Amino acid sequence: MKIDSPTLIREATRADATAIGTVHAAAWQTAHRDVFETDWLTKLAEQRRTRWTDVLTAREFARTTLLVAEHGDHIAAFTHVGPHRDQPRDAELYDLYVHPSLWGRGLATALLDAAWDRLADAGYPRTRVWTLAGATRARALYTRFGFTLTERTRERDHGDGRPVLEIEYARAVHAVPAPRLPGAADARPTPRRPAPPHPPASVGR
Template sequence: MRVDVPVLLRDATLSDAAAIGDVHAEAWQVAYRDLFEPQWLGRFVAKRRTQWASRMATPEFDRATMLVAVRHDRVCAFAYFGPHGLTAGKHTVVPSVWPRPGEGEIYGFYAHPSVWGTGVAPTLMDGAWDLLAEAGYRRVRLWTLAGANRARRFYSRFGFEESGATHERDFGDGRPVLELEYVRSVR
């Protein structure tokens, strides 16, 4: 993929919260439109649009890294990552697997649909991967929805493989969706 416009990667700041929310919401709106009932998707999208200012103000956020990709002076993608298990509360899994010392996790990785296919996401993943490797993680994990085929292909192209771990996650609509865990070793 070719990036036709330069992409700047930098640490996110609280002033980026609204732009991060827009990226997150628009990505959900397009990527998950076939996975949730429209009225529920609308609620989930609205929540993602407004949650980042409060999330970025938590002590947990300071233990992780959020990298943003900027094109044309606009935040167009973000990667949120850090130690494995930091955001364990969002998943219902066997407690004995949380956390895994020496392992990292990508908690969220989203690009605005307007930049899909332009090379922004691979550039951001490369930058996030470099920081995860510099932090000394041996392996990096992430979870994605089973029906998010575009994301699954993207992670596979970056060397992530399904670990075989799955769980159901209820986003609040009473209809749990299957999430799949992906893993990549840092070499």
């Protein structure tokens, strides 16, 4: 399905913190409702709703790139990329979320395309991403975009005392690009600002 109204991909500003948080919280509650208990999922979503002012004002944020997709007159999706926290030569996809009301419109792919250009300009050889093993929608998207599973897995406790399995995907930045998915060509990117290849002190999820 193609994007059905003009979409602008641009770099986020501090003024976008609330809108990014709204997208993040809504996506988490919908995508992970089968992974976490309802009360705990609500708490996790609220943490993601309120964290973005701190992220955008942190000193290490300058080493990363945060892009938003404006769909119509509001922010509908975002992605956050930068230096990998454990593999300094590689990049990491920290976050990629679309508001559930706009899933399937090509916004995630448009954001990945824009982020990929910046990562290539910065000279990263590979990009890695951790995702929940139960996040079937995200896993399908990464596979379509050309990511493949690595052998790395980990268990992560999100605070409820019930660790969940996370798995890692990776893709070479300078590989032959994956075919653009429907809607990706409809987004209009802004000029690029490469993220320098130095790991941030801490970038939370």
